Amino acid sequence: MITVHHLNNSRSQRILWLLEELGVPYEIKRYQRDPKTMLAPPELRAVHPLGKSPVITDGDFTLAESGAIIEYLADRYSAGTLIPPRGTPERLRCNYWLHYAEGSAMPPLLLKLVFQRVEHAPVPFFAKPIAKGIASKVQQSYVDPQLKQHLDYLEGELGRNEWFVGNGFSVADIQLSFPLEAFAARGGLDADYPRLSAFLQRIHARPAYQRALQRGGEYRLG
Template sequence: MIKLHHLNKSRSKRIIWLLEELNVKYEVVPYQRDSVTFLAPPELKSVHPLGKSPVIEDDGLIIAESGAISEYLIDKYADGQLAPARGTKEYAEYSQWLHFAESSAILPLLLKMFVAKDGCETNFLADYADLETAKVIQFFDNSLAGKRYLVADQLTGADIMMSFIAEIVKNNGELDKYKNIAAYIEQLATHPAFIRADKIELDAQA
């Protein structure tokens, strides 16, 4: 059975969604952030040296990093679903979005969060984070024009990965600025596995 080491309010929520879509047997091992520092608990370091989440265990393998986990699970368990055929134009687009989520998209959003938490004036970082965030989120929004999903008009791992970015936009109260992302979130929420993942994550926080 797959074991998912899941940290509350983290990127591992989308791995729950992926596992639900795959309809495989898995177990969620929940961890809670420190209420003051918001950091992951030290217990996660016994699973992976970085002490971060998500991490999965499967067939003796321990795999970290959301993108790597998604690729591994889809390759092994999706039976040709949730990804376009390799070697196609659609697969190249899919791969780009899969990795965009944890590279260009997430970095400025994290910088904005860190600047806000720090609370001090910056000479460069705050403005840079604002500009880069606006650029990547506008790119995301523009790419969704006239689409239900990012690639091939079907749900793929790219959508599952990018759902975390879309939810940050929503949680920041900025959906009125990005109509395509707003419609995209509504579309993702039509998937029963998405709804189940929300409930499973809430239950894991209890």
């Protein structure tokens, strides 16, 4: 039996979604973020030394990292329905998106979150204008242009097809869901990006996505 070590409001939600798409039985072990720090609880370190989510156990096998988990589950359980065959151009494109989502798209989104928190962090009154000014300057000069560059790129990629790998829904779309939902929550994804907005509407309407939300619980990235 697969166990998903599920942290609220985290990347592990898309692992639940993938398992619902696959129709594979699984169980959930839940963990809650610290309401003040928003960090994962130390109990997760008993599962994996980094103490982060997602992590799955499949029998005696433990695996972390979203892209690695998604590729493993798709290769083992999808019978080629959600991931292209190895050695094909489609598989190369799929693998690219599995790495791009975390390696390229998420870092500027994380920086946006950090500097937004710096702007509103409790600091001595005499330091607050300085901290707020620095955070605002970094966002305007570096973070926000980076976010726009990624949004423009992703919007253009969806100009080819309805999904990110050809005409069919795949694990690449599941992997990209988290950064795109983060872009919508705090990274500038708005009506100026109609293809990406339509993509989010399509994935949110999928029955497996809805079932994953019911099992995973509240899911907010704002």
